[in-house]
Amino acid sequence: MNLILTNIKELVQTETTPRRWVAGADMAQLPTIKNAFLIIRNGLIAEFGTMEEYRQLDSRFYNGIDEMDVSGRMVFPCFADSHTHLVYAGSREQEFVDRIKGKTYEEIAAAGGGILNSAKRLQETSEEELYQSAMIRLHEVINLGTGAIEIKSGYGLTVKDELKILRVVKRLKALNLIEIKATFLGAHAIPKEYQDRKEYIDLIVNEMIPQVAAEGLADYCDVFCDKGFFTPEETDRILKAGLAYGLRPKIHANQLSASGGIQVGVANNAISVDHLEHVGEAEIAALKTSETMPTLLPGAAFFLGLPYQPARKMIEAGLPLALASDYNPGSCPSGSIPLILSLACIKLKMLPEEAINAVTINSAYAMGLEKTHGSIAKGKVGNVFITQEIPSYAYMPYAFGSDTIDKVIIKGKIFREAQPLLNNWFV
Known part of the structure; x- marks a missing residue:
């Protein structure tokens, strides 16, 4: 036009x-x-x-x-929103109430809530229902100024349901509204039925990733590398398996602890490492020698009551920063980048100029779109x-x-x- x-x-x-x-x-x-x-x-x-x-x-x-x-x-x-979980089933407001009553994110997850709660609901939801609800959310975020978006799987946790999510993303791409990047996140949590976690990781590496690649359903491969989820060693194995199929890493790291996720992401040339509430000198040193974009998700820290990311420390060390929404039903049920801009300025003490750069040119880079967007x-x-x-x-x-x-x-x-x-x- x-x-x-x-x-x-x-x-x-x-x-x-x-x-x-x-x-x-x-x-x-x-x-x-x-x-x-x-x-x-x-x-x-x-x-x-x-x-x-x-x-x-x-x-x-x-x-x-x-x-x-x-x-x-x-x-x-x-805006370019480089980290979302836009395709999901249902909401988790009961967990919101549980946190108000004093339960932690980890306690809720250990009791079968959190990601496993969303996975159960998604497994019971048809592809068509997921598509219709995701299309509404996509229109919502475009109306809020988003002109490019990344969407992850991760609420399936079975071969069938991870593929189901990514097929929904493929259908959203086919609408040709805005540029959409798809990320495979089978390593979002360990399902309860896998008492031997290695068995689930084998499933990711040997079945999920090959099938995702065979159908051309993803651009990136993600792992939740943090306390209570996946270790740096497990993350490294999964990322290398994804790389073998042409899926560049783009990972969750250091949200709940200094997990080593940043270092393993950098070592595997991740396009971005996201969350980053826990960042020290070792993490900054690793990022400074890389082409990996540190991506902060203040909406999740706000909603969960976690410490905010040390944005000023990172900028003053010479790093670039991107900002994204983390739109998902459990830790940030909002895809509003204008809200993220405000949180970045109010809570992360970023200047308006810094925050605007972080949701445009830098976040476009964090999803491989810096040549066309941002x-x-x-x-x-x-x-x-x-x-x-x-x-x-x-x-x-x-x-x-x-x-x-x-x-x-x-x-x-x-x-x-x-x-x-x-x-x-x-x-």
């Missing part, structure tokens, strides 16, 4: 020289253009710049393209959102809970158009 946006108050995250990511002190730099225009042609960003430059363009460049005057409003590239650059996909009339980009994380998005544009076509702030009934 084709579209021209004119009189943009501020065009955010512009890029003229390609970047893989931004790191350290550079994360506080956010390139923008004030009083700007943006042209999307055939679903891709074709041109952008100041309004003065727009008036000097040859009219043949934009003749016949619809123009939208967005005076007073800002334009951002859509910034306003010629040739990148024309997924952007237009804000309400807000005073600055810092207002977005500041006004937590408020809907600051006016329109979401996917590949040059309006996907979501907000209702007027004042309904006619009041006028």
Whole structure:
């Protein structure tokens, strides 16, 4: 689709020289253009710049393209959410109540709750039911500004049900709404029926991964490497099995303890290591020599009442950081990246510029999409959102809970158009 946006108050995250990511002190730099225009042609960003430059363009460049005057409003590239569990069955609000009463995440999991609870429900749910509920969630997050997303399996924990989840993800991809990356996470937990955990790991390595690869259902292979879940040695074995089938690692690490997950992820060239509530000097040293993106999930820390990730320490050490939602029924039942932006600023003490970089260019890298998503650059996909009339980009994380998005544009076509702030009934 084709579209021209004119009189943009501020065009955010512009890029003229390609970047893989931004790191350290550079994360506080956010390139923008004030009083700007943006042209999307055939679903891709074709041109952008100041309004003065727009008036000097040859009219043949934009003749016949619809123009939208967005005076007073800002334009951002859509968010890239690089860590979600969007395909699941049911909800887990009883566990939410149990935690309020004092039970820990580990205690709930040991009693058959947590991931095993979700797995039981998913095993009892048809592929079609999963698809319909996941499609609703996908539309929800696009309406909140997400323009690319990663979706994991991990609530199946049997060959049949892990494949079922990934087939749902494949069907979501076929909708061609936004770019979707699929991650195989058979190593999310050990099912109760496997008292010999090695037997389940053998199943992952010898049956699940080969079948996932044979059907072309996943881009990445994930493991929950943490206390009470999978050890670094088990994680290493599973990641290497995935690599043998072309599945690059992308893992959960250091959420509940200093698990060694970061180091095993780096050793296997993981595209990202995610969660990272427990990060010390050894973990930072490992990340500094790697091309692995540290990805923080403050929504899960917020919901579970865990310590927040040491974002400032990591940025000051020169690392890049990505942020993602971790949308799932147990530890973060929200796919709102605007909420994650606010949590990053309020709880992780990230500057608005740092947080915006973390949910755009850096999170695009964390799902292998930095060449096509995450910034306003010629040739990148024309997924952007237009804000309400807000005073600055810092207002977005500041006004937590408020809907600051006016329109979401996917590949040059309006996907979501907000209702007027004042309904006619009041006028």
